[in-house]
Each structure stands twice: as structure tokens, then as C-alpha cells.
Amino acid sequence: MYNGFAIVAGLVIFFAMLTAPFALGTMTKQYKEPELKLPVNEKECIESTEYMRTNHMQLLNEWRDWALRDGKRTYTNHAGKEFSISLQNTCMKCHVSKADFCDKCHNDAGVSPYCWDCHVQPEGLK
Amino acid sequence: MKNSRRTFIKLAGIAAAGLAVAPKKVLASGGGHAPVKVNATASHAKHWAMVVDTTKLHTAEAIDELAKVCHHIHNVPSIEGKKEVKWLWHDSYGHSFPEQENPHLAEEVHERVFPLLCNHCENPPCVRVCPTKATFQRPDGIVAMDYHRCIGCRYCMAGCPYGSRSFNWGDPRLNLDLANLNPEFPTRMRGVVEKCNFCVERLAVGKKPACVEASNGAMFFGDLKDPDSEVRKVLREKFTIRRKPSAGTEPSVYYII
Numbered sequence: 416m417y418n419g420f421a422i423v424a425g426l427v428i429f430f431a432m433l434t435a436p437f438a439l440g441t442m443t444k445q446y447k448e449p450e451l452k453l454p455v456n457e458k459e460c461i462e463s464t465e466y467m468r469t470n471h472m473q474l475l476n477e478w479r480d481w482a483l484r485d486g487k488r489t490y491t492n493h494a495g496k497e498f499s500i501s502l503q504n505t506c507m508k509c510h511v512s513k514a515d516f517c518d519k520c521h522n523d524a525g526v527s528p529y530c531w532d533c534h535v536q537p538e539g540l541k
Numbered sequence: 542m543k544n545s546r547r548t549f550i551k552l553a554g555i556a557a558a559g560l561a562v563a564p565k566k567v568l569a570s571g572g573g574h575a576p577v578k579v580n581a582t583a584s585h586a587k588h589w590a591m592v593v594d595t596t597k598l599h600t601a602e603a604i605d606e607l608a609k610v611c612h613h614i615h616n617v618p619s620i621e622g623k624k625e626v627k628w629l630w631h632d633s634y635g636h637s638f639p640e641q642e643n644p645h646l647a648e649e650v651h652e653r654v655f656p657l658l659c660n661h662c663e664n665p666p667c668v669r670v671c672p673t674k675a676t677f678q679r680p681d682g683i684v685a686m687d688y689h690r691c692i693g694c695r696y697c698m699a700g701c702p703y704g705s706r707s708f709n710w711g712d713p714r715l716n717l718d719l720a721n722l723n724p725e726f727p728t729r730m731r732g733v734v735e736k737c738n739f740c741v742e743r744l745a746v747g748k749k750p751a752c753v754e755a756s757n758g759a760m761f762f763g764d765l766k767d768p769d770s771e772v773r774k775v776l777r778e779k780f781t782i783r784r785k786p787s788a789g790t791e792p793s794v795y796y797i798i
Contacts, residue, residue, distance in 0.1 A: 503725065
């Protein structure tokens with residue numbers, strides 16, 4: 416192979432640079448889930464924690480159509496308990512702080528839902 | 542073990558039986574769970590309608606008082622001029638009933654002002670022209686807005702013959718009294734059209750619309766399709782007119798003159 420050393424050295428450097436973000440990121444820093452301020456008085460959300468963690472966005476999406484378009488405003492969860500469908504009047508009555516609950520994960524994950532363009536957060540508007 | 546058709550069918554049978562006794566949680570994660578119903582306390586009607594007794598309610602001050610209640614509970618911003626946002630407002634006889642005016646109208650009627658709001662038409666032009674179905678007619682006749690879907694094209698404003706819709710030219714929150722907000726009801730965002738919603742959120746918990754409640758008996762609300770309802774009783778006894786009959790929109794708001 417002509418210029419074998421230069422080619423191999425070049426390849427080594429290329430792959431080192433290519434994988435550098437993964438190597439640096441996963442070896443030095445471990446992603447930690449943000450610590451949420453959970454409601455004081457309630458132990459259980461409307462569904463299980465795992466369900467809410469993965470599905471709260473779909474659930475909220477369905478809630479808004481059920482309440483607004485279908486006029487059905489009572490939700491029965493898997494345990495048979497009933498809740499009134501409302502972001503401001505049900506969710507935010509337990510999760511009393513948008514900054515301490517919603518924003519923590521959303522900021523980490525880099526998502527900015529536009530719920531709060533209209534809905535009033537429990538802290539009130541400033 | 543040899544994989545024969547016989548063993549496959551056996552296993553499939555066992556799996557199907559397993560599904561039948563699987564805990565609810567496993568099934569629910571598969572979707573198709575639509576556990577919703579109408580509030581137990583909600584008021585129901587086949588077609589909601591309103592009757593306004595203008596012999597009792599005809600001064601600008603009294604109507605503004607009702608508008609204040611409505612605008613407060615729905616977080617409607619107060620803006621002066623062409624960018625104004627309004628759910629309930631007042632206007633003169635000529636502007637309210639342009640087709641029913643005549644030069645020799647009873648002076649007392651001519652001087653009245655009339656409370657105006659979304660007419661929740663039986664045949665709403667706004668719904669017909671909305672390209673995203675953001676404004677739609679509910680089965681109970683209420684013409685509602687889904688602000689999540691509104692793209693701000695303002696076709697509905699062009700379609701409405703009553704000027705019942707307002708456009709949010711700027712962020713409505715800039716003109717709201719933030720210290721005196723109703724935290725139970727959302728605000729709107731810039732670039733959406735808004736209007737009176739016949740207080741659907743109050744009907745859902747069995748209350749009457751806020752203006753009707755605050756009107757001291759000058760407004761009636763009920764089911765137009767129920768012959769025994771309050772509105773039908775009033776409509777049977779009194780002469781009423783509706784706005785712009787030639788538009789053919791069949792308003793659900795009636796005025797006792």
C-alpha cells in the first residue's frame with residue numbers, strides 16, 4: 416500500500432474525531448433525570464407514573480379534543496376513578512408549579528410546548 | 542421440539558386465552574382506551590337558545606355591566622379602537638336590526654341600545670368557510686371555537702354577518718389585567734379569532750351563561766327544541782325578532798321588542 420502509514424494514521428484520527436462526542440459524552444457525563452417537585456398532598460397521578468411519563472403528551476392531546484370538540488369532560492382512569500378533563504383545573508391543581516414540574520424535563524429535553532401561550536400557569540402570568 | 546402446525550395452533554390458543562385474562566394495564570397500553578363521558582352535572586339541550594328582553598335591558602350601562610362579567614370570566618382583553626376584542630357589546634337599533642328599521646319607529650324603541658353577542662346560528666356561515674374546522678357547530682347548536690386549530694385566516698370574520706368575531710392582532714395578554722385574571726379559563730394567543738362561546742364551560746357544570754345569570758331576569762336561556770322550556774314559553778308569549786333575517790343564518794338569539 417502506498418503511503419500506508421499516512422492513510423492508517425489519517426483513518427485513526429478520522430474515527431477518533433467521529434466518535435469523540437459519544438466517547439466524551441457517555442464516558443464523562445451521565446444523564447440524570449431532573450429532580451421534580453412532586454405534589455405534596457397527592458400520591459397518585461390520574462394514571463401510573465410510567466404511563467404519565469411516556470404518554471402525558473398524547474393524553475393531553477386527546478383531552479383537549481374530548482373536552483372541547485366532543486363536549487365530554489369527565490375522564491375515567493384505569494382504576495375507575497373519575498377526573499374532570501382540564502389542564503388548568505385538574506393537572507395544575509396538584510402540580511402547583513410549572514417551573515418546578517413541567518419546565519424541568521422540557522428544558523432538559525429541549526421541547527417547548529405551546530400550551531402556555533394560552534393556558535394560565537398556576538404561578539400566574541407576569 | 543419440532544415446530545409443527547399443530548403445536549403452533551396450540552400455542553396461539555393459549556396466547557389468546559391469556560389475553561382474555563390479562564390485567565387491564567397491559568391492554569390499555571395498546572391504545573383504544575377512550576374512557577370519557579359527559580359531566581354528570583352538565584346541562585343538556587337539543588338546541589341552546591337565548592331570549593333577550595329589551596324592554597328590561599336597554600341601557601348602555603346595564604349592558605356594559607354584563608359585558609364586564611363576561612369579559613372577566615373569559616379573560617377577554619380590553620383594547621380601544623379597531624383592534625378591540627369583544628364577546629358581548631351593545632349597539633343602536635339601526636345597527637342591530639338594519640333590515641327592520643323604518644323612519645317612523647317608536648321613539649322609545651329607536652333610542653334603546655341592544656346587547657349583541659355571537660348569535661350561535663342554526664346555519665352558521667363562519668363554520669362553512671373555516672378551512673381548518675377550528676370553528677364548528679356542536680350537536681347542541683353552540684358554534685364553538687377550537688383555538689388550537691385556528692390559523693388566523695379570518696375567513697370566519699368575513700363570513701359572519703354580525704361582526705361577532707374579534708381578531709387578536711397582538712398578544713392579548715398585554716392588555717389583560719394580570720392581577721385580576723380568571724385562573725379557571727385560558728387566555729388566547731396572538732393571531733387567533735375569538736368570540737362568545739355561550740359559556741359552554743359553565744353549561745358543562747350545570748350553570749347558566751354568565752350574562753344570563755347577571756341580567757336579573759332580562760335574559761332567558763334554554764332548549765329551543767323543548768316545548769316546555771323557559772325560552773319557548775317566552776317566545777310563545779312575546780313578540781320577538783332576530784338580527785338580519787335575510788342572511789338566512791337563523792340566529793339562536795331572540796330579542797323581545
